Amino acid sequence: MRKFNLLFIFIILLSLGACRSESETPAELTTETVLKTGKLSGKVMSQNGSKPIGGASVFTFDDKYKIYHTLSDSDGNFVLEAPVGAKTVYIQTGNGSNFRTEISATIKDNETVNLTTNQTKLNQVAKIAYVKGSYDKIEDIITNLGYTATEITNADLANINTIAQYDIIFLNCGSRNYATNQSLYPLIDTNLAIFVANGGSIYASDWDVSYLVGGTDNTNNCSLSGGFVPDSKLCSKNIGSTGLLAASVNNAGLTAALGFNTLNINYDLGAWQKIINYDPAYWEVLVKDATTNDALMLRTNQFTATGIPTTPIGNAPNTTFTTVCITLPGNIQITLSVPTVAVPYLVALGATVGPCSGASGSGYIYYTTFHNHATGNIGNAGVILQYVILNL
Template sequence: MKKHLLILFLSLLTLVSCSDDNNQASGQKTGTLKGKVTTVNTHKPVGGALVFTFDDRNEIYFTRTNAMGEFEFRAPIGNRELHIQTGDGSNFRTKFDVAVEENQTQVLEEASLRLDQTARMAYVGGTYDNIEDIITDLGYTVEQLTFNQLNDYTIVSQYDIIFLNCGSIPSTQSISGHTNITNNLSQFVTNGGSLYASDWAVAYLVGGTNKTTQCDAAGGFIADATLCSINNGVMGTLNGFITNTVLANATGITTLDIDYDLGQWQKINSVDESFWEVLVRETGTNQPLMIRTNHYTNPTVVGDRVGNSENSDWVTICHYDAESDTYINITIETDEWPAHEAHGDSLGSCSGNNMSGTIYYTTFHNHANLDNGSQSILEHVILNL
């Protein structure tokens, strides 16, 4: 009987030692790191940022910042490299060395925790929207492209992220007549570039003229079966709710009023939710108001990775953490890949297509919603492309 009790006691002790927070590997001594992540110039708090480091066995220790950019987690003792990333880390990240002391809490200086822009970003100016204002308000740099420059893939491929404002397709043009532009955008996303489109700019994705007036419109590069958008929205205010937990935690809001300042905005009539993730819906009708996907790829145009040449020595991987049974997207230096490969990690995103970029589509204008929660949402979108 005593032997059985001893075995039970040792079993319980093992369970307790393995259940420590923030993925502490069994037997690993730790200390605590805490701080606040902010943007690089304007020092705005960055919610939802991934903060992580590794122990000597390449096991990850991680947490995410709250809506105020604050974090606190236990890390393995010794000289460690602390990483801070948003999205998959390919466009915004920073890292620095830190000495972790056993059972000690270290408050890190905010100056070390500012999120650097590693992406090269561009926007196409629009008649009805100005996402570039939010980007610069965060303290980051974005370059302007013209509609005609999208015809030149050598220009398009220099960027990591391209923002397509509502009204950026000239009223005298039709996107269905610019197959070269949509082919370039298809190749751009396939090879790692990310797109943001608002309202009428959905025409770049699914076709139409300078807007989309019907399902199955001519042009675009996204399959019509995955998304139907028609510009029959009515001016007014809609109450929305955030369906994505990470987005809600990062912004600190779950519901918001969205101002549709003009009529004829692009309503999402139908969406394939195995291809698109709905991030924001209208309360009551459940109508999608913001969606994203990283499932797009065109195998016929796979080629060199697009974007900032300074990122050429970095690679995005899917790291598996057995302790929490979690798959985590991170971006690491290429010379670190062999150790991660030995750990059992894989190249590319944990979900979606291997090396393709992300597409976000919002039905509303950012400039009409700068005084409510949607600005926080759009700031999160920018930092997570």
């Protein structure tokens, strides 16, 4: 009889255990994976440590290639939160193809690791060239940031093999010298088109809009012969008046990187190239006249042309990085350069190869009606030109 009672009790206990719902499972039997994270903090600086860099992308990936990303503020400061462990951290400006740094760092659980300014200096990857001008010296700003540029001439611009060595070309105001180099300009027009269509980037200031749209040393009419940017996309006339002009920054990313959205630009020459009209689908306005809304600074990566030969430009043939478009939370898209070996994994997570916007293969063209005049009297415009250098 005792054996029967014990057996009956055992059966009852088994049935009670089988009827217990999942919600009644003891807490000590539940396993839950909690992602352990930590933070990296630092200050992005120019290569010589003289200038904080705002608007730089700082990012890393976890072991499944999920991205963790932040931006440096106008003083160069950043805090990046990411999973714990040994990571490669990337610091980039622009799309990352011309200026970037890689850092090995260990992220610790619930701690903030401070990176030194020696670690967070933004390195130059691009090969940079400039044509000497009469009215400004962009090369001085490049050098003051700790970067290097090689002087080339209009004769070099007429040789595609020469300019194809570079990733970026700066055209200083007054460098065109059309009268003494007139025979070179058909070749220069062709070569600049090849250069940009294959990913090279160009900055031109003031009078040197003539490299883009044609004309002589400056332009006084629309639809002039020469140049490589279609006449329908831009017209500029040398009719700007001397004086201090109130301007506003028209791009949220540029504003955040600079830390201001208004400035006074000193146009201290007798005349400057005033933008008469432009195609807003082709150009993005970065800085405008605060009173008239006239464009003062434009950029585009929309350049296309038929019959352009495929030509390797600058570091492109030897790079181990690929440009991709990644979508962040909030449907924010960013263009970055990532190790090529990571691309298939990122594509599987939704990234696309190439920039988030612009024509496939096109480099950037930046044009400013202002420049760093030899007098040095440019105020905050100089900070904007630093941004231009680092984002080409």
